[in-house]
Every structure is written in structure tokens, then in C-alpha cells.
Amino acid sequence: MRFKIDLKIFIFMILFLFTSQIETYATMMIFAIIHEFGHLIAGLILGMKPEKMEIMPYGVSISFKIMLDDYNKKIHNGNLLEIKKIIVALAGPFTNLLIILATWNINQNVFSSLIIIYANILLIIFNLLPIYPLDGGRILKGILHIIFGKRKAEKYINHISFVSVIILTLISSILVYSVKNISIFLIILVLWGIFIKQDIIDKRRDKIYNLIQKTIENN
Numbered sequence: 001m002r003f004k005i006d007l008k009i010f011i012f013m014i015l016f017l018f019t020s021q022i023e024t025y026a027t028m029m030i031f032a033i034i035h036e037f038g039h040l041i042a043g044l045i046l047g048m049k050p051e052k053m054e055i056m057p058y059g060v061s062i063s064f065k066i067m068l069d070d071y072n073k074k075i076h077n078g079n080l081l082e083i084k085k086i087i088v089a090l091a092g093p094f095t096n097l098l099i100i101l102a103t104w105n106i107n108q109n110v111f112s113s114l115i116i117i118y119a120n121i122l123l124i125i126f127n128l129l130p131i132y133p134l135d136g137g138r139i140l141k142g143i144l145h146i147i148f149g150k151r152k153a154e155k156y157i158n159h160i161s162f163v164s165v166i167i168l169t170l171i172s173s174i175l176v177y178s179v180k181n182i183s184i185f186l187i188i189l190v191l192w193g194i195f196i197k198q199d200i201i202d203k204r205r206d207k208i209y210n211l212i213q214k215t216i217e218n219n
Contacts, residue, residue, distance in 0.1 A: 004054040027119045032059030038095025042088045082142040089138040093127050096120040131161040158202050165195045
């Protein structure tokens with residue numbers, strides 16, 4: 001398995017250090033790593049092979065190798081691989097939920113309990129946003145793939161991601177003005193970065209689809 005570190009993480013650390021929020025950021029990153037181990041365990045149980053682990057400013061991302069056999073097992077307009085991807089995507093937020101429940105029932109220190117619960121609730125909310133490739137976007141894309149097929153699913157999730165980022169930007173603009181918290185601004189920057197990066201990938205892929213389709217039509 002290959003490892004990669006996004007150097008922007010150091011920029012985030014410096015910003016949070018200067019705004020006296022480095023402890024909050026460190027706590028979030030710790031539980032984000034545990035969240036990702038939830039994905040890893042689910043993937044291994046389903047027989048998927050981890051291919052790359054990347055440490056990013058907002059957590060850790062693990063990608064898996066795609067087995068050809070999974071592509072051949074059809075289910076509606078998608079394939080069995082989509083079911084596996086949905087389960088793996090759900091495993092991360094589910095891990096955070098288990099941490100919340102365990103903390104609520106075990107930890108006797110009220111202050112530390114609230115910090116842990118708060119951090120994990122934020123991670124669940126962030127990761128379940130319907131923005132690809134966050135967990136929520138992956139789950140939604142997998143469902144759309146099964147119902148409508150691969151190309152329509154990619155098109156629909158791109159539109160849903162864009163609308164979601166716009167709405168969150170408007171809401172966050174009001175919150176930043178009200179509470180003057182730089183972390184909200186940074187989260188929106190991260191979401192825009194995620195969307196733009198994926199949008200570029202989608203457009204390149206769409207060009208390949210169109211080229212293949214034209215080649216087939218001409219033949």
C-alpha cells in the first residue's frame with residue numbers, strides 16, 4: 001500500500017495554531033484517522049485490497065484496488081462492487097457513532113466526553129454531506145449507479161455536489177460573520193477544493209466517454 005501526505009496539512013496546522021484552535025484540530029484529526037480505519041476494516045472484511053493511504057488537511061483517505069470479478073457481478077444498472085463501496089463508505093461514520101455511544105456510556109469525565117462527542121458528531125455531519133468523494137457523496141453515487149447506471153450517476157452526483165457546496169457556502173458565510181470562526185471558512189475552502197478537483201476529473205472522464213461513443217458511431 002502506498003502512502004502520501006498532502007503538504008497543505010501544515011498550512012492548516014499553522015492557521016489553527018495562530019487562532020488558538022490547534023487542540024480542536026488535533027482532536028478532529030485523531031478521530032478522522034480512527035474514522036478511516038473503519039473504512040479500512042470494512043474493506044478488508046469485504047475482500048477488498050487497500051491500494052493507497054493519503055493524509056490530507058481534513059483527515060485520511062484510503063482507496064482500494066478494484067477486482068475484475070466484482071465488475072462482472074451485475075445488479076440492476078450497476079454491479080456488486082457498488083454495494084461494497086456503499087458499505088465501506090458507511091463504515092466510517094458508523095465508527096464515529098460507535099465512539100459517541102462508547103464515550104457516552106463509559107467516560108466519566110463530562111468535559112472530555114463532550115469534546116469527544118462533539119468532534120465525532122462534526123465528523124459524521126461533514127463526511128455524510130452529499131458531496132463526492134466524501135462518504136455521503138460515495139453512498140449517494142453508489143445508489144444512483146445501481147438505479148441509473150454509471151454515466152448518469154456521475155452526472156447527477158456532480159450536480160448534487162455543486163448545489164450542496166453552494167448552499168453550504170451561503171450558510172457558512174452567515175455563520176462566519178456571526179461567530180467569526182476561521183475553521184468554518186477553512187471547511188468551505190476544503191469543500192470547494194474537493195468539488196473542483198473532482199469536477200476536473202469528471203470532465204476529463206466525460207471527454208473520454210464522448211470520444212469512445214463517437215468512435216463507436218463512426219464505425
